[in-house]
Amino acid sequence: MSTLIDVARRAGVSKSTVSNVIRGASLVAEPTRLRVERAIADIGYHPNAIARALKARASSALGIVVPDLANPFYAELAVSVERAASAIGFAVLTAHTECAPKIEEEAGRAFIERRVDGVVIAGVSLGSSLPGMLLDRDVPVVLASFGEPADKRLGVIDHDDAAAMETIVDHLYGLGHRRVAFVSQHLREYGGERRRVGFMKALAGRGLTLVDLEDGATAVVAHNDMLAIATIDRLERRGLRVPQDVSVVGYDDVPLAAHSRVRLTTVHSDAVEMGRRAVELVVAAARGNRHVALREMQSNPLVVRSTTARPPG
Amino acid sequence: MSTLIDVARRAGVSKSTVSNVIRGASLVAEPTRLRVERAIADIGYHPNAIARALKARASSALGIVVPDLANPFYAELAVSVERAASAIGFAVLTAHTECAPKIEEEAGRAFIERRVDGVVIAGVSLGSSLPGMLLDRDVPVVLASFGEPADKRLGVIDHDDAAAMETIVDHLYGLGHRRVAFVSQHLREYGGERRRVGFMKALAGRGLTLVDLEDGATAVVAHNDMLAIATIDRLERRGLRVPQDVSVVGYDDVPLAAHSRVRLTTVHSDAVEMGRRAVELVVAAARGNRHVALREMQSNPLVVRSTTARPPG
DNA sequence: CTGAAAGCGCTTACAG
DNA sequence: CTGAAAGCGCTTACAG
Numbered sequence: 119m120s121t122l123i124d125v126a127r128r129a130g131v132s133k134s135t136v137s138n139v140i141r142g143a144s145l146v147a148e149p150t151r152l153r154v155e156r157a158i159a160d161i162g163y164h165p166n167a168i169a170r171a172l173k174a175r176a177s178s179a180l181g182i183v184v185p186d187l188a189n190p191f192y193a194e195l196a197v198s199v200e201r202a203a204s205a206i207g208f209a210v211l212t213a214h215t216e217c218a219p220k221i222e223e224e225a226g227r228a229f230i231e232r233r234v235d236g237v238v239i240a241g242v243s244l245g246s247s248l249p250g251m252l253l254d255r256d257v258p259v260v261l262a263s264f265g266e267p268a269d270k271r272l273g274v275i276d277h278d279d280a281a282a283m284e285t286i287v288d289h290l291y292g293l294g295h296r297r298v299a300f301v302s303q304h305l306r307e308y309g310g311e312r313r314r315v316g317f318m319k320a321l322a323g324r325g326l327t328l329v330d331l332e333d334g335a336t337a338v339v340a341h342n343d344m345l346a347i348a349t350i351d352r353l354e355r356r357g358l359r360v361p362q363d364v365s366v367v368g369y370d371d372v373p374l375a376a377h378s379r380v381r382l383t384t385v386h387s388d389a390v391e392m393g394r395r396a397v398e399l400v401v402a403a404a405r406g407n408r409h410v411a412l413r414e415m416q417s418n419p420l421v422v423r424s425t426t427a428r429p430p431g
Numbered sequence: 432m433s434t435l436i437d438v439a440r441r442a443g444v445s446k447s448t449v450s451n452v453i454r455g456a457s458l459v460a461e462p463t464r465l466r467v468e469r470a471i472a473d474i475g476y477h478p479n480a481i482a483r484a485l486k487a488r489a490s491s492a493l494g495i496v497v498p499d500l501a502n503p504f505y506a507e508l509a510v511s512v513e514r515a516a517s518a519i520g521f522a523v524l525t526a527h528t529e530c531a532p533k534i535e536e537e538a539g540r541a542f543i544e545r546r547v548d549g550v551v552i553a554g555v556s557l558g559s560s561l562p563g564m565l566l567d568r569d570v571p572v573v574l575a576s577f578g579e580p581a582d583k584r585l586g587v588i589d590h591d592d593a594a595a596m597e598t599i600v601d602h603l604y605g606l607g608h609r610r611v612a613f614v615s616q617h618l619r620e621y622g623g624e625r626r627r628v629g630f631m632k633a634l635a636g637r638g639l640t641l642v643d644l645e646d647g648a649t650a651v652v653a654h655n656d657m658l659a660i661a662t663i664d665r666l667e668r669r670g671l672r673v674p675q676d677v678s679v680v681g682y683d684d685v686p687l688a689a690h691s692r693v694r695l696t697t698v699h700s701d702a703v704e705m706g707r708r709a710v711e712l713v714v715a716a717a718r719g720n721r722h723v724a725l726r727e728m729q730s731n732p733l734v735v736r737s738t739t740a741r742p743p744g
Numbered sequence: 745c746t747g748a749a750a751g752c753g754c755t756t757a758c759a760g
Numbered sequence: 761c762t763g764a765a766a767g768c769g770c771t772t773a774c775a776g
Contacts, residue, residue, distance in 0.1 A: 119546070119568060121753055132763045137755060147761055162568075167544040168490060169753035171481050172768050179524075187506040188686065197500050197527045204526070204537065209545060211492075211522045214510045224517065231480040232522060233432070255432060255475075351691040373501065378664040379692040434769055445747040450771060460745055482769035485752045 120161045129157035140165060171233070179209040180400065181229040183248065185217045185241035185305055189344050190372040191389055195240050195262060198393025206401065208235070217243040217305040226251045236400035238262055238393075244308045258403035258410050262396045263387070264309040273399045273410025275392055278417040282385045283316035283339075284323075285420045286367055289383075290337050291324050293428050295365065299335035300328055301345050313341050313369065336364060336429035343368035343375050343384055350380075350425065361427035371421055381424035388416065433474045442470035453478060484546070492522040493713065494542040496561065498530045498554040498618055502657050503685040504702055508553050508575060511706025519714065521548070530556040530618040539564045549713035551575055551706075557621045571716035571723050575709045576700070577622040586712045586723025588705055591730040595698045596629035596652075597636075598733045599680050602696075603650050604637050607741050608678065612648035613641055614658050626654050626682065649677060649742035656681035656688050656697055663693075663738065674740035684734055694737035701729065 126136045131154060139146050139154045146154075157163075171177045180203050184192045196212065203210045211234060213225035226248045229237055237259040242248050252259050253271045260273030267274055290298055298321065300314050317339055318328055329335050331349075340346035346368030350360050360366050368375060368384035375382040395414070403410040439449045444463060452459050452467045459467075470476075484490045493516050497505045509525065516523045524547060526538035539561045542550055550572045555561050565572050566584045573586030580587055603611055611634065613627050630652055631641055642648050644662075653659035659681030663673050673679050681688060681697035688695040708727070716723040 119543075123753080133754080134756085134763055135761090138762085141755085143755095145761070150761080164540065164543045164568075166485075166546060166753055168481055168484050168546055169768090170755075172479075172485050172753080172770085173755050175768070177481060187500065187510050188503060190501060190503075193500040193506050196525075200525055200527055204541065209524045209541060212509075212513055212525050213517070214513055227477065228517065228522060230432075230477045233479060233481055255477075347687075347690065347692075354691040374687070377660065378667040379660075436769080446770080447747055447772085448745090451746085454771085456771095458745070463745080479769050482752090483771075485754085485769080486771050488752070 119166075120163045121166065122163075124161055125154065125157045125163050128161060129154045175233075176235055176404070177209075177233045178207055179211060179232065179234045180397065181211045181213065181225070181234040181237040183213045183215050183222065183225055183237065183239045183242065185215055185307065187214060189342065190374065191263075191342065191344075191370040191387070192240055194372075194389035195393045198390045199238050199397055202394045202397035203401075206397075208397075208401065215242070217241060217307050219243050219246060222246050222248045223251075230255055230257070235404040236260075238396045238400060241305070242308050244306050244310065246308060253409065256407075256409075258400050258408070260396045260400050260410050262392050263389075264307070264312070266309065266312075267413050271409035271411050273396075273403065274413040275395055275399070276413065276415050277387055278415050279313045280316040280319070282369070282418050282420070283313060283320045286339055286385070287317070287320035287324060289420060289422065289426065290339075290365065290367070291326075293337075293365070293426060295337040295429050296326060297329045297333075297335050297337070297429075298326065299331040299333075299338040301331065301338055301340040301349050303341045303345060310341070337367070337426070338364060339367045339369075341369060343370040343372045343382060346382055346384065346425075347374065347380060350382075361425050363430055365426040365429070367426060375421075375423070383423045383426040384421055385418045386421050387418045392416065432479075433476045434479065435476075437474055438467065438470045438476050441474060442467045488546075489548055489717070490522075490546045491520055492524060492545065492547045493710065494524045494526065494538070494547040494550040496526045496528050496535065496538055496550065496552045496555065498528055498620065500527060502655065503687065504576075504655065504657075504683040504700070505553055507685075507702035508706045511703040512551050512710055515707045515710035516714075519710075521710075521714065528555070530554060530620050532556050532559060535559050535561045536564075542570070543568055548717040549573075551709045551713060554618070555621050557619050557623065559621060566722065569720075569722075571713050571721070573709045573713050573723050575705050576702075577620070577625070579622065579625075580726050584722035584724050586709075586716065587726040588708055588712070589726065589728050590700055591728050592626045593629040593632070595682070595731050595733070596626060596633045599652055599698070600630070600633035600637060602733060602735065602739065603652075603678065603680070604639075606650075606678070606739060608650040609639060609742075610642045610646075610648050610650070611639065612644035612646075612651040614644065614651055614653040614662050616654045616658060623654070650680070650739070651677060652680045652682075654682060656683040656685045656695060659695055659697065659738075660687065660693060663695075674738050676743055678739040678742070680739060688734075688736070696736045696739040697734055698731045699734050700731045705729065
């Protein structure tokens with residue numbers, strides 16, 4: 119591919135001058151600029167971002183770690199991050215980790231070697247080394263959609279899960295449910311127990327305790343929508359009806375939740391805004407040569423649809 | 432972050448020697464190697480992939496363009512591409528384009544500036560400039576899951592849509608359907624009419640022609656599963672029953688298609704294998720400094736579930 | 745077996 | 761207003 123030198127030669131100027139017109143920097147004489155611009159167009163020159171990054175000691179690239187793109191919540195978040203990044207000239211390197219510590223570490227290494235300017239983490243394993251290895255090397259990271267402030271240097275954009283769980287319990291209790299279960303995710307995720315714990319606390323406030331799904335529960339709350347939808351599948355294959363026999367509640371409000379065949383009662387959360395904000399925070403930190411060190415909270419409303427009803431009998 | 436020089440100083444050797452042990456190249460004396468390795472560990476040194484890429488004139492990065500990650504088929508494909516890439520030390524830059532020509536062009540520019548070694552395209556707009564601009568600059572590209580060999584230089588991993596449509600028509604005709612409709616996608620995608628055309632040809636073989644969905648169709652075939660599922664939603668909101676009043680067929684066999692609330696009759700396609708193969712082809716081409724220039728075809732079986740039945744009456 | 749030197753393609757003061 | 765020079769952090773022949 120052609121280089122600055124090819125352009126310079128063709129325009130009969132020096133590399134510096136070509137560089138100046140490309141970056142729109144300092145005052146270049148009009149006729150010179152025109153000659154250079156024509157040369158660039160003629161040759162079809164595109165500046166080498168790798169060389170530029172080496173010189174600038176900044177890659178204009180972000181890393182994102184996503185546990186599982188099969189979950190539309192993460193997919194939306196990833197798309198949002200990519201859009202926000204490319205809008206300001208940043209590329210994004212994606213790692214799909216399934217919260218596997220080994221993959222996370224490899225992703226961390228790759229991010230560091232490629233010198234990403236910041237990382238957005240949509241989920242990691244419990245006790246993951248990933249945030250720490252990044253932070254220690256001065257790459258700013260923000261946790262999106264989960265995470266307590268384990269490390270002060272982290273940026274966190276979080277859901278108010280505790281409040282959401284209170285709202286869910288209010289809803290269920292109001293319908294008459296007294297025996298409720300919780301379905302945890304299978305990923306051993308950092309913060310993955312938080313909704314469950316919040317849910318149990320909310321139950322305790324009503325004088326209730328968790329029961330097993332198999333043990334006569336009349337309602338079940340799932341850690342997220344995809345689990346809720348899988349739970350509906352499981353229940354119905356066992357011959358139980360939702361919501362007549364068992365009520366089901368999700369979390370996320372993925373597009374599918376509104377489908378006529380699903381109509382899931384769930385907690386709405388805004389993945390798009392979250393991704394946008396995550397990029398904003400991490401890029402600002404990168405430019406300021408500091409960590410994000412900020413915690414924000416998003417509170418999420420309950421959307422009541424048709425998978426919750428009065429308990430049978 | 433620390434550099435080769437920091438390591439060299441600490442180990443009391445030259446940059447060349449450090450480079451040699453890192454790359455496992457040429458014979459380095461055992462005690463020297465040990466000293467260098469200790470220095471690397473002490474410092475927490477990670478080689479700068481950007482500098483390496485500049486020197487090597489190869490980024491070890493791939494681009495992938497995905498129309499829409501909300502479609503699980505694309506999500507699976509993207510994950511598969513990323514896995515295959517990272518397994519051989521390649522990073523992947525993702526662009527979500529929604530088949531918008533403007534976004535495609537920006538993505539193309541970004542890929543070129545960042546000097547990706549190859550690009551996997553999961554979908555582009557009709558008449559897109561993207562493949563051409565890449566190909567002309569000698570970056571190998573493979574089209575995954577669609578595409579006629581418009582440009583000999585392209586790699587294509589395709590579905591045999593025509594055969595699949597024949598199978599679908601056989602199935603529907605066998606059930607007794609004579610009035611069938613087709614739901615196209617909204618994206619103005621390259622090759623996006625191919626399934627529809629294949630479907631019409633298959634119908635013609637039975638002496639049938641396409642009717643409008645609103646015009647008394649007893650069965651409808653959708654361009655893909657997500658459209659099929661949205662169509663079910665639409666039909667049911669209008670008070671029609673699936674499959675009692677209208678049969679519905681999809682394409683892709685996304686995980687959701689097997690759900691108890693959906694049980695969609697559809698064509699199974701293997702996104703994971705497709706992604707793996709795409710990376711294999713594009714990386715081999717990049718290493719061989721050539722284009723892929725190869726066309727492969729995957730044939731997909733029909734999976735009959737519960738959204739197709741005999742027509743009413 | 746080890747190191748000095750050139751070069752990958754840019755940017756950035758600094759002369760002129 | 762324009763260009764020569766140094767340097768970003770590596771790799772790669774090539775001497776020694």
